Amino acid sequence: MSVIMMTAKEVTQRVFDKKELFILDVRNEDAFQDWKIEGQNFEYLNIPYFDLLDGVEDILHQIPINQEVLVVCAKEGSSIMVAEMLSDAGRDVSYLQGGMKAWSEYLEPVKVGDLKDGGAIYQFVRIGKGCLSYMVVSNGEAAIIDSTRMADVYTAFADGIGAKITNVFDTHLHADHISGGRTIAARTNATYWLPPKDATEVIFEYQPLEDGNSVTIGNTTINIEALYSPGHTIGSTSFVVDEKYLLSGDILFIDSIGRPDLAGLAEDWVGDLRETLYKRYRELSEELIVLPAHFMIIEELNDDGSVAKKLGTLFAENHGLNITDEEEFRNMVTGNLPPQPNAYQEIRETNMGKITPDEEQRREMEIGPNRCAVR
Amino acid sequence: METIKSNVTLDAKGLACPMPIVKTKKAMTQLEGGQVLEVQATDKGSKADMKAWAESTGHQYLGTIEEGEVLKHYLRKSSAEETAEKKHPNVINNEELQAKIASHDSIVILDVREEAEYAFNHIPNAISIPLGELEGRLNELNKEDEIFIVCRTGSRSDLAARKLSANGFAKVVNVLPGMSKWTGDSVSLNL
Numbered sequence: 001m002s003v004i005m006m007t008a009k010e011v012t013q014r015v016f017d018k019k020e021l022f023i024l025d026v027r028n029e030d031a032f033q034d035w036k037i038e039g040q041n042f043e044y045l046n047i048p049y050f051d052l053l054d055g056v057e058d059i060l061h062q063i064p065i066n067q068e069v070l071v072v073c074a075k076e077g078s079s080i081m082v083a084e085m086l087s088d089a090g091r092d093v094s095y096l097q098g099g100m101k102a103w104s105e106y107l108e109p110v111k112v113g114d115l116k117d118g119g120a121i122y123q124f125v126r127i128g129k130g131c132l133s134y135m136v137v138s139n140g141e142a143a144i145i146d147s148t149r150m151a152d153v154y155t156a157f158a159d160g161i162g163a164k165i166t167n168v169f170d171t172h173l174h175a176d177h178i179s180g181g182r183t184i185a186a187r188t189n190a191t192y193w194l195p196p197k198d199a200t201e202v203i204f205e206y207q208p209l210e211d212g213n214s215v216t217i218g219n220t221t222i223n224i225e226a227l228y229s230p231g232h233t234i235g236s237t238s239f240v241v242d243e244k245y246l247l248s249g250d251i252l253f254i255d256s257i258g259r260p261d262l263a264g265l266a267e268d269w270v271g272d273l274r275e276t277l278y279k280r281y282r283e284l285s286e287e288l289i290v291l292p293a294h295f296m297i298i299e300e301l302n303d304d305g306s307v308a309k310k311l312g313t314l315f316a317e318n319h320g321l322n323i324t325d326e327e328e329f330r331n332m333v334t335g336n337l338p339p340q341p342n343a344y345q346e347i348r349e350t351n352m353g354k355i356t357p358d359e360e361q362r363r364e365m366e367i368g369p370n371r372c373a374v375r
Numbered sequence: 376m377e378t379i380k381s382n383v384t385l386d387a388k389g390l391a392c393p394m395p396i397v398k399t400k401k402a403m404t405q406l407e408g409g410q411v412l413e414v415q416a417t418d419k420g421s422k423a424d425m426k427a428w429a430e431s432t433g434h435q436y437l438g439t440i441e442e443g444e445v446l447k448h449y450l451r452k453s454s455a456e457e458t459a460e461k462k463h464p465n466v467i468n469n470e471e472l473q474a475k476i477a478s479h480d481s482i483v484i485l486d487v488r489e490e491a492e493y494a495f496n497h498i499p500n501a502i503s504i505p506l507g508e509l510e511g512r513l514n515e516l517n518k519e520d521e522i523f524i525v526c527r528t529g530s531r532s533d534l535a536a537r538k539l540s541a542n543g544f545a546k547v548v549n550v551l552p553g554m555s556k557w558t559g560d561s562v563s564l565n566l
Contacts, residue, residue: 028427050396050428074420078393364419 003083004094006070008106011096012127015039015298016108016305022069024093026052026082027100035368037072037096037103037128038298049078056085063091075099103128104366107153109135110306112291115242119218123291123306124153130295130370131177132307136241138218143167144184145239145247146293149362151180155187165190167215171249171293172236173198175348176341176370178362182353195228198235203353209237229280231273232258246288246311251276253292254300254309257320259374260333261340270330277321286312294370320374333374342368379440379449380490381413382406388417388445395421396428399450403434408454411437411491416446425450435527438495438564449491456530463536466549472523473559483520487535488527488554496554496563498525506531513542521546527555 014021020041025032026049036044045062052059063069063086071086071093073079079095086093096103107124112134114120119138126132126148134145135154142163144154147170158165165188168181172195182204185192193209194202211228227238232250236258239247250258257277260269288311295307302308315321323329341347343365349355350362357365385402387395395416406412414425422439425448429436437449467475475482476498484501486493493503504512506526516522522544526532529551536549 028424030423030427048424048427048431049393050400050424051431053393053397053400073392075392077391081393360419 002092003080003087004092005097006094007097008102008128009108011037011070011103012106012108012125012305015042015127016301016303020067022064022067024063024069024071024082026071026073026078031074031100035100037100040298043067049073049082052082052085056082056089060086060089060091063093065091069093071095072103073099075101100128100367101363104363105148105150107133107148107150108305109157110304112245112306112308113289116244121241121245121291122157123308124148124157125301125305125307126177129177129366129368132291132293132295134247134291136217137161137163140164141166141218143169143215143217144181144190145169146171146174146249147180147184149178149180149366151183151187154180154184158188164188167191167193167217169193169209169239170351171195171238171247172233173202173348173351174250175344175351176294177366178347179351195233195235195237197230198233199352201352201354211237227280227284229276231260231269231276234269234272236276240284240288244287244289245291246284247291247293249293252281252290252314252318252321253294253296254290254307254314255318256296257318257333257374259337259371261337267334270333273333274326274329281311281321282315284311286310286315290314296370337374338371341371342366379413379447379494380411381449382410384413384415386415387421388415390416390418392418392420392424396424399425399428399448400432403450403452406452408452409456409489410452411489412450412452413491414448414450416448417444419446421448422446435492437491440564449495451489451492456528459530459533461529461533461549461551463533463540463547463549465536465547466529466551467523468551469553469556469558472525472550475523476559483517483522484550485516485522485524485535486526486554487524487531492527492554494564496557496561498554498557499560499562501525506535509535509538513539516544518544519546521548523548523550525550525553525557527553529553 018040022043025046028048032046071079071083076099083093083095110123112121112123122135124133133147136143142158142165168185168190170181191207194206196208213226225240229238229251260273387398426436433453435451440447486501486503487506489505524532524535532549536547539547
């Protein structure tokens with residue numbers, strides 16, 4: 001029997017297609033409990049590789065025969081070892097190329113829609129970590145919003161479609177992932193925009209992004225309008241693109257809302273968060289399509305893998321937008337918060353330019369789920 | 376940097392998972408029960424895995440020290456000591472010892488675990504003499520003192536208490552269960 005290498009892209013396709021997949025995760029239990037590959041029709045078995053050093057005979061009866069089996073570990077090495085043992089025992093199994101490290105870093109570009117005067121908007125789904133970033137393309141120019149650390153992916157994608165990156169935005173100072181915005185801007189000579197209220201401690205040059213700013217991409221009129229929407233951070237800014245898409249950053253998600261505590265000021269910002277969600281957003285057209293900077297659960301994905309829903313639908317269905325009592329809202333977003341993302345303080349400092357960890361350290365800092373929301 | 380004593384050192388530097396654990400497992404078979412293995416690795420993931428592997432196999436994970444790029448993991452091979460019958464008659468429990476420490480200016484506590492175990496976590500001012508060295512170091516102790524002997528689970532300290540009694544120490548007390556359940560003040564390596 002042969003051992004087959006499966007790429008993160010191939011696993012992503014199975015997630016999008018809601019395929020069945022049996023995942024044998026051979027990382028230690030804590031790592032598995034904390035974070036794993038999510039799929040609506042995936043089944044799991046977690047047995048640490050170090051419990052299998054003497055052989056896989058004891059677990060063979062737990063591995064299905066008539067189903068696709070994927071062995072997963074942190075970086076790949078242990079999953080190859082276990083997959084080979086299973087293969088020797090007569091099973092057809094695959095292993096995940098690059099392990100959870102590759103899973104954490106994989107970005108799948110999904111076209112969300114066309115723009116009025118030509119051009120398109122793409123969503124980059126970071127399937128393993130739930131981060132969503134965007135590229136707005138028009139007439140040979142591109143803007144990137146909330147880019148992840150994997151700068152190469154965006155520059156290669158832009159090259160592939162023949163677009164020049166002219167503007168790079170971060171809706172806020174991220175605490176869950178390291179922004180690639182500065183790197184991309186430096187590499188392409190693009191303008192890097194950041195809300196000044198989130199940038200008081202940054203030690204690099206940036207273009208202040210403020211309420212009412214309007215940036216044109218391409219020579220058609222695709223406007224990126226900034227909308228000040230504090231709450232997750234004091235500077236958090238949303239964008240309305242092409243009068244059709246609302247890029248909500250970490251303020252509003254499909255099935256949850258942003259948490260106000262990651263910069264340490266939950267009590268101070270809960271009022272801003274409510275004001276943004278219950279007043280500012282209410283004044284916008286319900287026809288706008290909300291494109292958030294994260295998804296939390298795999299069920300938030302649409303059939304094509306995109307994460308997007310009409311604002312009107314969210315007003316009706318998102319629990320966080322339907323809490324009439326202010327006190328109850330306050331309690332929900334300040335009490336009962338999920339654990340904070342891994343290394344979020346170091347990630348913030350990296351995004352401020354205060355520390356410059358090496359590639360391997362950056363990778364380690366981002367391990368795990370993002371946890372930017374409250375439900 | 377404090378050096379920690381081990382019986383065997385394994386070089387797993389530059390190796391990626393699963394090799395550090397594969398080599399550790401192999402090296403462990405060469406050790407005698409109760410001996411300490413130092414594993415030097417550069418794979419960052421090896422720390423969580425060493426700990427989890429030790430727990431799943433019954434070995435004792437003592438701790439990890441980081442020196443630049445190198446992670447030094449310390450593990451103690453499991454032995455049958457936990458199940459051994461304890462025979463020294465004079466015993467107190469952890470809580471009683473904790474109360475004595477709180478109410479007395481100075482009491483003598485003898486820690487008979489391996490130096491590496493002691494290094495990662497011990498009661499303040501406890502004297503460290505590993506059980507295996509006790510015979511030759513009796514002169515470091517005072518026969519007139521009341522001596523509270525502690526180890527991880529009370530078995531090695533039982534052997535030590537009997538040894539001291541046989542050598543004319545009159546007031547020797549075994550602490551049960553010992554450091555495995557110790558909740559009082561302790562000195563730990565800053566990990």
